[in-house]
Amino acid sequence: MSTKALLALPQLHRQGVQAGITSVCSAHPAVIRAALELGRDLGQPVLIEATCNQVNQDGGYTGMTPVDFRRFVEGIADATGFDRSHLILGGDHLGPNPWKHLPADQAMAKAQAMVAGYAAAGFEKIHLDCSMGCAGDPIALDDATTARRAAQLAAVSEAQSAVPPVYVVGTEVPVPGGALEEVAALEVTSPEAARTTVEVHRSVFEAHGLQAALSRVIGLVVQPGVEFGNQNVVAYVPAAAAALSQSLQQLPHLVFEAHSTDYQTPQALRALVRDGFAILKVGPGLTFALREALYGLDLIAAQRDNASPTLQPAMEALMTAEPAHWEKYYPGTAGEQRLQRHYSYSDRIRYYWAHPVAQKAVAALMARLGDAALPETLISQYLAAAWPEVMSGVTRPTAPALVQAAIRRVLKSYAAACLPDAAG
Template sequence: MKNYLLDIVKAQDKGASKGVYSVCSSNKYVLVASMLQAKEDESFLLIEPTANQVNQFGGYTGMKPKDFVDFIQDLADQVQFPVDRIVLGGDHLGPNPWKNETAEEAMEKSRELVKVYVQAGFTKIHLDTSIPCADDDVLPGAPLNDYIVAERSASLCQVAEETYLKAKNEVAKPVYVIGTEVPIPGGAEGELEDIEVTSVSAAQKTLEVTKEVFYKRGLGDVWDRVIAQVVQPGVEFGNSDVVEYDPSKSADLSQFIKNYEGKVFEAHSTDYQPLDCLGNLVKDSFAILKVGPWLTFAFREAVFALSMIEEEMAANQKIQSPSNFREVLDQVMLDHPEAWEKHYHGEEPQLKFLRKYSYSDRSRYYWENPTVKEALETLFDNLSQAEIPLPLLSQYLTNQYRAVLNGQIKKDPKEIVLHKIREVTAWYSHATQATNNA
């Protein structure tokens, strides 16, 4: 079976500015929109849940890896997207979900985590063992020793390789990503200043130490399938600001990776970057661009706009029982603050604003809440049964209004939502030049 990611790496080795974006989301509308984008591009699609989202215990989505595969296959069938053009990856596979346990306990669960991912047919595995566990002898905030990280990564890789051979799935051999995400998952907290780019010496040490350990553990033949390293290229986003990519600050880093055939960089937290910045990242060997919150942010934007349209229609007696969607979502977030209270700070007026509009989009954790889902379906039903007036669509969703006029989409709320999400996927498609074609 073909592993499309290897084609990207080979193209980069030849000096081509080719890349791929990785959809890091379990939101069904985001995933469908991404499939529609890939279908239009005639490209493959890379989708990656994290160890917190999907694991052997269900994660916060309630899905185990096999459940997620079935979920993706069902969505692909709905939009007639070939499943053999979907590459599934596991992001941050390692002890992070169990970092408050001992290293022995956390790594035992990590090995099982990798095992069930590979058994389910995931073929891109991010080995992230950089997080200290409860009994690791490190100062707060200090990194683990490179050799400890490499040893733990190699142990997970070994499990992945053994599992792949036993599983006999009709999928390509796994490829691996090493290194950790320097930006905080989901965006930074507070105001941002300049972000320090990973030094060449640090990147080189990670590569060389990991290679040394892999060979010592008999994984030398796997090293060619370690295709990428996660480093910090100098990008980040917070609640209301974005640090844009500056090619001059990562020039040495970009040149460094070109000396390693078969290796590229993976950039995390690329959300909200301008189009030229995304293109420059790919040009500078950051061939894998991770995007997540921006996609659900766009989804939330569309739903909020539709909610405002519904309110106007209710005021004009076109809708009798409005969903009150925005109020419902905020109340659920207030009733269950676990997903946002550690990330948003300030007085209640500021907190209310952040719950709605923060770039980190902590509302994405609430879309599967039964109360929120019911309100969303009510919103969609109301706007399906009572025709949306074009002037209101123009007022709140200008691009989607134009798409309706041009016959690209119907005046259907779900089509409108998908089109809004595709404004983001289109940027990433253009930045990677849709060059992940098979």
């Protein structure tokens, strides 16, 4: 069973074993391919998660239902030779968030239908997140209301599940989409708050006859003090999270799930796993690496052909013509917004890669470069991180290989944190 790796995490942490798992939160095929190829090469399970806004019964912003997303990921797994039995699919922030403009009863009915779809499609990991207020509610809900709504969703999941899923509860992170402003500092979740969240969920689940589901609650979402804004990253400080980490001694059946770990250093990722934040979620950091590689290739093509870049201008025209995915998130002057559209850590450009205009522009760039070896000197200039890999023969100096290598490089830092002896 693919969930064995997740179910084992609390026990491994109690035994002092540094063990974790990367949660890949992306629907980009290049990202999913890179994750599955690395998992194949390391012989490790791969956890890929979809959010409530990304994939739901209405299609989400990807246009995919949970069944569609499973087929999409499994198709890439088959193409890369990844064993499907090692694939873990998760649903992130599953709750009323996409419909929070509706009254709670209506929003929860939609959330129940969404969870039923995820469960029936065989998603093995479910994050129950009912912390946000709906129309007529406070903006943030108390633990008891949150737990009662989570129990409603858990009951649907248990009734519809093709396989018994594991659950994660709690949320001390920004809503899906990330922080909207520069993040100066963060308040780490207190041990008391973590214990209260667990105890309230336990009491409510037991009252609803959900003991079986409760036995498979393996994770609690907390804020360990990591986040990123548009232009800055808040780094993990182990000392600041020491009390929270030690509270796991009173929560022996749980590990912590850390969201927004994108852009943390390899050393910080290792420290997070060591301290019990064993589920490391990453998404924008992977498509940020993808964009860096594509823009670097755009400049290589321009230099090689004595021409102008084509991809970045195409993306700028697309994003300014259709600003819905970024205009509420990128403040500042016109010049500042232009830089953020392309280079923000929030990476809201990721919402545009599936657009036909963007796909056409990327396809034209890749066709222009083909599968020919690119000049090492231009790789050094515009994709410097790849140059050592090219010179050592690890990465072929071709456009497709360089794109995959950029994403894989990020994923390898997570693999090293979760499996310190990992290589590849």
